[in-house]
Amino acid sequence: MSPLDPQSAVQAATALNELTEAGRMAPKDYDAVLLASFGGPEGQDDVIPFLRNVTRGRGIPDERLEAVSQHYRANGGISPINQQNRQLKAGIEAELAARGIELPVFWGNRNWAPYIPQTLQDIHDAGHRKVLMVTTSAYSCYSSCRQYREDIGVALTDTGLDGKLEVDKVRQYFDHPGFVEPFIEGTAAGLADVRARLAAAGTPDAPVHILFATHSIPTRDAGAAGRSDAEPRQFEEDSAYVAQHLATGTEVIRRVESETGDTAPWSLVYQSRSGAPHVPWLEPDINDAIEDLAGKGVQGIVIVPLGFVSDHMEVVWDLDTEALETCAKLGLTASRVPTPGTHRKFVAGIVDLICERTAANNIADRPHLTKLGPWYDVCRPGCCANFRGEKPTIAGADTTIGIGHDPYPDAAGTAALAAGQDTL
Numbered sequence: 001m002s003p004l005d006p007q008s009a010v011q012a013a014t015a016l017n018e019l020t021e022a023g024r025m026a027p028k029d030y031d032a033v034l035l036a037s038f039g040g041p042e043g044q045d046d047v048i049p050f051l052r053n054v055t056r057g058r059g060i061p062d063e064r065l066e067a068v069s070q071h072y073r074a075n076g077g078i079s080p081i082n083q084q085n086r087q088l089k090a091g092i093e094a095e096l097a098a099r100g101i102e103l104p105v106f107w108g109n110r111n112w113a114p115y116i117p118q119t120l121q122d123i124h125d126a127g128h129r130k131v132l133m134v135t136t137s138a139y140s141c142y143s144s145c146r147q148y149r150e151d152i153g154v155a156l157t158d159t160g161l162d163g164k165l166e167v168d169k170v171r172q173y174f175d176h177p178g179f180v181e182p183f184i185e186g187t188a189a190g191l192a193d194v195r196a197r198l199a200a201a202g203t204p205d206a207p208v209h210i211l212f213a214t215h216s217i218p219t220r221d222a223g224a225a226g227r228s229d230a231e232p233r234q235f236e237e238d239s240a241y242v243a244q245h246l247a248t249g250t251e252v253i254r255r256v257e258s259e260t261g262d263t264a265p266w267s268l269v270y271q272s273r274s275g276a277p278h279v280p281w282l283e284p285d286i287n288d289a290i291e292d293l294a295g296k297g298v299q300g301i302v303i304v305p306l307g308f309v310s311d312h313m314e315v316v317w318d319l320d321t322e323a324l325e326t327c328a329k330l331g332l333t334a335s336r337v338p339t340p341g342t343h344r345k346f347v348a349g350i351v352d353l354i355c356e357r358t359a360a361n362n363i364a365d366r367p368h369l370t371k372l373g374p375w376y377d378v379c380r381p382g383c384c385a386n387f388r389g390e391k392p393t394i395a396g397a398d399t400t401i402g403i404g405h406d407p408y409p410d411a412a413g414t415a416a417l418a419a420g421q422d423t424l
């Protein structure tokens with residue numbers, strides 16, 4: 001690789017990354033996969049440093065941090081998320097091996113060891129140069145999309161690996177069958193479970209409601225999610241984040257009904273609200289929604305954690321502890337459906353998403369179960385804006401750093417490619 005002239009390097013890379021259709025990146029010869037996640041504490045001493053990492057510069061009140069620290073303390077200071085990611089990584093490795101694909105998988109986190117910058121250094125030290133990132137976030141919003149892209153952009157800059165390591169990202173997979181089908185199975189089973197328990201209690205016809213739960217985010221972030229000023233799209237509720245959940249929830253309900261013949265009224269609710277009280281976040285809160293439904297005569301609740309990939313702390317605390325307690329307090333029969341976790345369909349789906357992007361073992365089909373998808377391989381300009389100031393990102397049309405991270409071909413890049421220049 002020649003570092004010579006950064007401008008011509010970017011231009012040549014630009015052409016090499018030619019998009020085959022809007023937001024889609026042509027397959028490449030990746031030589032490593034990065035599983036990027038949130039990270040979590042692994043003991044009592046880690047809890048406060050972890051929370052400082054998460055909330056640095058985010059304006060989270062001390063009372064909220066104190067409350068959240070207790071969720072971790074009650075679990076020995078240990079978040080389940082790291083172990084779940086070790087298992088997911090092992091599952092992806094096994095699935096790649098079963099398909100005869102040689103692609104090493106590395107793991108790095110935003111907020112706890114192994115930290116993303118160290119993992120990028122490890123990847124480079126091991127001789128890899130083209131990395132495909134998979135995150136443990138399915139939807140579009142700052143926390144689940146741009147922040148990961150910034151994590152890589154900042155890490156490449158800070159480690160001096162900018163220009164030495166190319167990192168792209170698989171599309172947001174909220175409507176990929178590998179993510180959605182475990183929820184369909186789980187919702188069908190949860191609905192059957194609640195119906196059976198109500199029947200056993202002598203009330204077989206009691207009204208049941210399905211709640212799709214996801215993380216609340218500031219309404220301003222919800223409005224910026226997945227947007228592009230250059231190519232505007234209209235989203236339900238003026239938010240791609242909300243629209244993606246509504247579309248996926250609609251599909252889950254449709255499939256549950258077609259496969260079991262059973263259905264129930266449903267709604268999208270939010271959990272884990274943080275931030276200062278005067279800042280508006282998405283509502284209703286799941287606990288308020290449960291109170292409201294109980295007041296309307298609902299007796300059974302199926303909670304589907306549609307916004308989450310694994311049963312991490314926000315699921316086991318905010319749903320299994322708080323929301324299920326709210327249900328118990330109101331005398332409601334309730335069931336919480338599992339997240340995809342290491343479900344074989346989810347693991348296979350992640351490997352399918354990887355293969356969509358690889359030149360070897362390429363899967364040309366880009367399955368998506370909603371009309372919103374398939375989501376973009378390369379985020380559109382301004383997508384999931386950071387209102388606290390711009391940072392370097394990867395995998396975006398507005399990406400400014402590195403080799404190969406401005407994938408929209410322009411005249412100069414095409415000319416460089418035609419002239420046979422290849423600085424990668």
Ligand SMILES: CC1=C(CCC(=O)O)c2cc3nc(cc4[nH]c(cc5[nH]c(cc1n2)c(C)c5CCC(=O)O)c(CCC(=O)O)c4C)C(CCC(=O)O)=C3C
Pocket residue numbers: 038039040041051054055058060064065068079080081136137138141143144215216217218272273274275307308309312313314
């Ligand atoms: C959209 C979204 C997801 C889902 C998508 C994804 O998975 O990425 C998610 C996941 C997670 N959130 C997690 C933990 C926390 N999130 C916090 C704070 C915040 N989350 C936010 C959003 C999201 N968060 C936001 C807008 C904030 C406010 C601060 C800020 O503006 O950035 C705080 C600080 C305390 C508090 O404020 O609650 C903690 C401790 C864990 C780890 C759980 C474990 O340890 O098992 C996971 C997977």
Ligand SMILES: [Fe+2]
Pocket residue numbers: 140141145146226379383384
């Ligand atoms: Fe984005």
